[in-house]
Amino acid sequence: MAYGFDSSDLTPELKRVRDEIEGYARGYGLDFFDTIFEMIDHDQMNAFAAYGGFPVRYPHWRFGMDFDQLSKGYEYGLQKIYEMVINTNPSYAYLMKSNTMVEQKTVMAHVFGHVDFFKNNYWFSKTNRKMLDTMANHAVRIRSLMEKLGQEKVEDFIDRVLAIENLIDPFAPFAPSPRADLRTSARTDSDDEVEREAGRLKVDRGYMEKFINPPQYLAEQKVIAAEQAKKELKNPPSPMKDVLAFLLANAPLQPWEHDVLAMLRDEAYYFAPQAQTKIMNEGWASYWHSKIMTTKALKASEVIDFCDSHAGTLVTQPGRLNPYKVGIELFRDIEDRWDRGAFGKEFDECDDLRVAANWDKKLGLGRQKIFEVRKVCNDITFIDQYMTADFCERQKLYNYGFNKRTNQYEIIDRDYKKVKEKLLFQLTNRGQPFIYVTDGNLGNKGELLLWHKHMGMDLDAKWTKETMRSLAAIWKRPVNLETEVENQKKLYTYVPAVDGLGEDDFSEKLT
Amino acid sequence: MSSSIRQDHSRFRNIVKGMIKKNLKKYITHGEMIGRKGKELVSIPIPQIEIPRFRYGDKEQGGVGQGKGEPGDAIAGGEPEEGDEPGQGEAGQGEGKHDLEVELSLAELAEILGEELQLPKIEPRGHKTLKSKVDKYTSIASQGPNSLRHFKRTFKEALKRQIASGVYNPDKPMIIPIKKDFRFRSWKSDVKHENSAVIIYMMDVSGSMGDEQKEIVRTEAFWIDTWLRSQYKGIETRYIIHDATAREVDEDTFYRTRESGGTLISSAYKLCESLIDTHYPPSEWNIYPFHFSDGDNWSGEDTKLCLEMMQNSLLPKVNTFCYGQVESRYGSGQFYKDLAAYFGENHEEVLLSRIENKEGILQSIKDFLGKGK
Numbered sequence: 001m002a003y004g005f006d007s008s009d010l011t012p013e014l015k016r017v018r019d020e021i022e023g024y025a026r027g028y029g030l031d032f033f034d035t036i037f038e039m040i041d042h043d044q045m046n047a048f049a050a051y052g053g054f055p056v057r058y059p060h061w062r063f064g065m066d067f068d069q070l071s072k073g074y075e076y077g078l079q080k081i082y083e084m085v086i087n088t089n090p091s092y093a094y095l096m097k098s099n100t101m102v103e104q105k106t107v108m109a110h111v112f113g114h115v116d117f118f119k120n121n122y123w124f125s126k127t128n129r130k131m132l133d134t135m136a137n138h139a140v141r142i143r144s145l146m147e148k149l150g151q152e153k154v155e156d157f158i159d160r161v162l163a164i165e166n167l168i169d170p171f172a173p174f175a176p177s178p179r180a181d182l183r184t185s186a187r188t189d190s191d192d193e194v195e196r197e198a199g200r201l202k203v204d205r206g207y208m209e210k211f212i213n214p215p216q217y218l219a220e221q222k223v224i225a226a227e228q229a230k231k232e233l234k235n236p237p238s239p240m241k242d243v244l245a246f247l248l249a250n251a252p253l254q255p256w257e258h259d260v261l262a263m264l265r266d267e268a269y270y271f272a273p274q275a276q277t278k279i280m281n282e283g284w285a286s287y288w289h290s291k292i293m294t295t296k297a298l299k300a301s302e303v304i305d306f307c308d309s310h311a312g313t314l315v316t317q318p319g320r321l322n323p324y325k326v327g328i329e330l331f332r333d334i335e336d337r338w339d340r341g342a343f344g345k346e347f348d349e350c351d352d353l354r355v356a357a358n359w360d361k362k363l364g365l366g367r368q369k370i371f372e373v374r375k376v377c378n379d380i381t382f383i384d385q386y387m388t389a390d391f392c393e394r395q396k397l398y399n400y401g402f403n404k405r406t407n408q409y410e411i412i413d414r415d416y417k418k419v420k421e422k423l424l425f426q427l428t429n430r431g432q433p434f435i436y437v438t439d440g441n442l443g444n445k446g447e448l449l450l451w452h453k454h455m456g457m458d459l460d461a462k463w464t465k466e467t468m469r470s471l472a473a474i475w476k477r478p479v480n481l482e483t484e485v486e487n488q489k490k491l492y493t494y495v496p497a498v499d500g501l502g503e504d505d506f507s508e509k510l511t
Numbered sequence: 512m513s514s515s516i517r518q519d520h521s522r523f524r525n526i527v528k529g530m531i532k533k534n535l536k537k538y539i540t541h542g543e544m545i546g547r548k549g550k551e552l553v554s555i556p557i558p559q560i561e562i563p564r565f566r567y568g569d570k571e572q573g574g575v576g577q578g579k580g581e582p583g584d585a586i587a588g589g590e591p592e593e594g595d596e597p598g599q600g601e602a603g604q605g606e607g608k609h610d611l612e613v614e615l616s617l618a619e620l621a622e623i624l625g626e627e628l629q630l631p632k633i634e635p636r637g638h639k640t641l642k643s644k645v646d647k648y649t650s651i652a653s654q655g656p657n658s659l660r661h662f663k664r665t666f667k668e669a670l671k672r673q674i675a676s677g678v679y680n681p682d683k684p685m686i687i688p689i690k691k692d693f694r695f696r697s698w699k700s701d702v703k704h705e706n707s708a709v710i711i712y713m714m715d716v717s718g719s720m721g722d723e724q725k726e727i728v729r730t731e732a733f734w735i736d737t738w739l740r741s742q743y744k745g746i747e748t749r750y751i752i753h754d755a756t757a758r759e760v761d762e763d764t765f766y767r768t769r770e771s772g773g774t775l776i777s778s779a780y781k782l783c784e785s786l787i788d789t790h791y792p793p794s795e796w797n798i799y800p801f802h803f804s805d806g807d808n809w810s811g812e813d814t815k816l817c818l819e820m821m822q823n824s825l826l827p828k829v830n831t832f833c834y835g836q837v838e839s840r841y842g843s844g845q846f847y848k849d850l851a852a853y854f855g856e857n858h859e860e861v862l863l864s865r866i867e868n869k870e871g872i873l874q875s876i877k878d879f880l881g882k883g884k
Contacts (some may be wrong), residue, residue: 031579047516052520055654059522061522061523062519062523064516064519064520064521064524065560065611067516067519068520069611139515162562166564185552295607316578317578318580318586319586320573320576320577373628396577396578396579398575398576398580398582399575399576400573400574400586405727406585408586409573409584409586411576411581411584412582427572430563431567432565433565461568463565467564468561470563
């Protein structure tokens with residue numbers, strides 16, 4: 001088979017186990033792509049993990065760095081990757097050779113949970129399921145570019161692009177094309193036989209004219225229309241979150257640079273849903289490995305080993321939120337509430353704590369509900385809709401922050417609303433700043449203007465400068481960033497050296 | 512398949528080495544940045560190898576955690592880290608917040624040092640009397656133990672004999688070795704000439720040598736060690752401290768001891784000489800005495816004695832004699848002047864260096880090792 005995969009290298013025993021677990025998973029209603037399991041050793045596991053799960057990626061030092069870290073972590077016994085699975089059809093999953101049989105069983109059950117999620121969750125619906133081939137193609141193309149142009153040159157450009165790789169719009173694949181929208185609205189206007197004054201409303205009876213279109217109103221409309229026209233002249237017409245797309249269309253790129261940028265953008269979009277559904281995806285897979293193991297697959301002799309590895313997966317650490325733990329607990333909570341009917345207006349309005357605690361309408365809708373949730377939600381809607389005050393308290397969730405006075409991280413509070421707000425904030429845009437392109441021709445000098453939509457937190461100045469350096473190298477003209485620092489509006493400007501002469505210049509000014 | 516990750520890995524290692532080279536001065540000046548890991552490895556923090564991103568400031572962020580504790584309690588375990596959870600491969604998403612620690616072997620570090628300072632390879636002194644014997648199984652003998660029997664050769668011999676004697680029948684090929692057909696693997700002794708070296712560190716620990724001066728000596732000694740180790744196999748180090756009297760100590764004591772007495776440099780040189788005479792015959796050893804002091808000596812009389820000893824008994828035995836003068840507020844720095852006056856600043860075997868502060872370490876290493884001796 002391609003890529004050296006061959007499911008036949010599973011031992012007969014593992015094949016039997018796989019068929020058994022697959023049977024249980026289907027029995028529970030999980031619906032997954034064909035899943036091919038591959039046995040690999042820890043070295044390969046670390047290599048694949050460094051490659052984001054793929055066996056082949058384009059050459060880049062950062063994969064080597066990740067590999068270095070993973071290998072060290074493994075050698076020192078600090079971390080071990082039990083499983084890995086890629087979102088493709090058919091799906092490929094890796095089993096570590098050194099896993100015990102009970103671990104292999106758990107991993108298989110876990111993997112079927114993931115693949116069911118990949119296949120059915122709405123946010124994965126636009127991902128490229130042939131990504132294995134695409135990644136391999138990217139690798140071939142980039143490698144041949146490196147052979148032609150030199151490794152350093154291509155790698156430098158990749159470094160630059162990676163610095164802004166997160167400036168994409170993960171929701172874009174789900175939106176109708178905005179450009180198409182503009183065109184249709186323009187056509188209806190011109191179809192109108194009478195060229196109407198901007199904003200003038202249609203009047204059937206002449207004597208109503210000054211009531212329907214008073215002069216003041218018309219003047220206002222003129223201003224709005226003029227602004228609109230100005231906006232449409234601007235590129236982009238409205239702030240654009242997909243900075244990579246904007247660069248593809250507008251930056252002065254060599255053909256090969258264009259090619260590389262486009263490839264890396266594809267890869268970024270491919271990985272985006274995984275970041276958007278981390279809690280759900282891991283929660284769902286953990287829910288199912290736990291369910292399948294404890295109700296079906298586990299032998300009495302394996303119970304302790306299973307508990308040990310399961311507990312290791314769900315362990316919580318101070319100041320860190322384990323997505324496996326939060327995810328599985330929330331799915332269980334939803335299932336429990338929908339089984340008992342503990343939701344809706346009547347339940348919410350129940351003031352009697354004892355009644356609420358013992359609420360049971362015997363609806364039995366839990367299983368159905370969690371399947372629905374796994375279909376439509378992403379992490380944000382998952383937390384927003386289903387995390388309750390009760391859940392927060394039971395899971396001992398808290399808000400923490402840095403106390404400048406004591407110079408340490410401290411628990412701030414356990415207030416449900418604040419915890420939820422903070423968590424949602426962190427999940428929004430993957431906890432990263434919102435950056436938009438607002439003007440591709442600032443001051444008619446070909447400068448790029450970005451806008452940081454400030455939401456209460458300042459950017460890290462040092463990283464901002466470094467990132468702007470990368471951006472300026474791609475744009476090849478000065479790059480500006482509007483932001484806010486300590487409640488004051490600021491404009492950062494990065495001016496790249498012209499043709500490698502002189503030095504780059506970075507400045508900031510209050511606006 | 513996994514050879515491509517090896518390429519990425521070696522590419523990463525090269526970048527790291529390049530960065531260390533670029534920042535070598537900083538690493539040398541701040542010796543404490545380099546952590547020892549066992550005998551052969553060091554770990555070095557590398558800043559800014561990560562790919563930059565637009566991100567929020569560290570201290571701005573805070574977050575949501577899970578577990579026990581009251582509001583106001585510090586989060587156990589210090590700074591929370593974003594990190595890679597086990598499981599799903601999603602490398603490149605986690606954003607480490609700490610400097611990356613990379614491991615380097617001492618040999619690699621020495622190589623970087625050598626390239627950056629353009630240190631010449633050391634030419635060992637002409638004698639190669641220290642021999643080491645390596646046995647290699649490269650030959651065949653007709654006698655030997657059964658455990659070393661060489662089947663193929665044995666049967667070849669038998670076949671040869673049978674064909675020669677006409678016993679061999681191609682239609683019914685049966686080969687039976689007899690005793691004289693037996694062949695055995697056998698070894699050849701390979702004698703290698705090795706150059707061994709010893710470094711003898713001497714340090715003035717009298718009251719005027721403060722902690723800062725010792726830190727400089729420690730840092731410089733680390734780099735000298737690193738370089739010489741890459742040049743010689745099986746290097747030994749000895750440590751001598753002295754004030755008015757000298758004694759041999761272990762490495763730890765060497766850097767920690769602080770005495771308050773006066774200074775008689777000759778005491779150290781005497782001990783050094785006797786060490787050489789008893790343990791390190793110059794015909795077998797490359798000998799590197801390093802002496803660090805702040806330049807104060809008790810009397811001109813003693814200095815004279817020192818100079819004589821060096822000229823007559825030390826210099827004929829050693830490769831080079833290195834004197835590093837760590838400048839201190841209390842020292843007069845006279846000894847350097849005396850040495851320079853006696854031997855001249857550019858003597859081939861007496862290498863002098865003045866180390867004003869940590870910044871001077873780099874130049875001093877170059878002074879000592881730049882001659883390739």
